Amino acid sequence: QVQLVESGGGLVQAGDSLRLSCAASGRTFSTYAMGWFRQAPGKEREFVAAISSVRWSVAYTDYLDSVKGRFTISGDNAKNTVYLQMNSLKPEDTAVYYCAAKTGGRTGTGVPDYDYWGQGTQVTVSS
Numbered sequence: 001q002v003q004l005v006e007s008g009g010g011l012v013q014a015g016d017s018l019r020l021s022c023a024a025s026g027r028t029f030s031t032y033a034m035g036w037f038r039q040a041p042g043k044e045r046e047f048v049a050a051i052s053s054v055r056w057s058v059a060y061t062d063y064l065d066s067v068k069g070r071f072t073i074s075g076d077n078a079k080n081t082v083y084l085q086m087n088s089l090k091p092e093d094t095a096v097y098y099c100a101a102k103t104g105g106r107t108g109t110g111v112p113d114y115d116y117w118g119q120g121t122q123v124t125v126s127s
Helices: none
Strands: 002-007 008-012 020-026 032-037 045-053 060-062 071-077 081-086 096-102 121-126
Touching: 002 096, 020 032, 020 096, 020 121, 032 071, 032 081, 045 071, 045 081, 045 096
Parallel strands: 008 121
Antiparallel strands: 002 020, 020 081, 032 045, 032 096, 045 060, 071 081, 096 121
């Protein structure tokens, strides 16, 4: 079992930056791939970014096309924490952001790929 707790959301203006954090507890953090998803009102939950297991010698990352170059996912195995650095935020980035953990270590982009989810943190970007 893995427990995930997100933090760092808030209300910002377009062009600002935010860093989301996801603290993991429970089973060994390093064995999981970690992902960030988001869900805007009336829309389905969508993939944002993922990073492969930190136990791999090379970390693989994957991003939603619309956030490439603006968002960066990273992990800190010593702190059992994964981050999502979000720069140049746009109003269309407004959503509840969820952290998720996937067994097996490989990244995935689908909601069903992930086994554990956090409760979400709200990000609101005003124009």
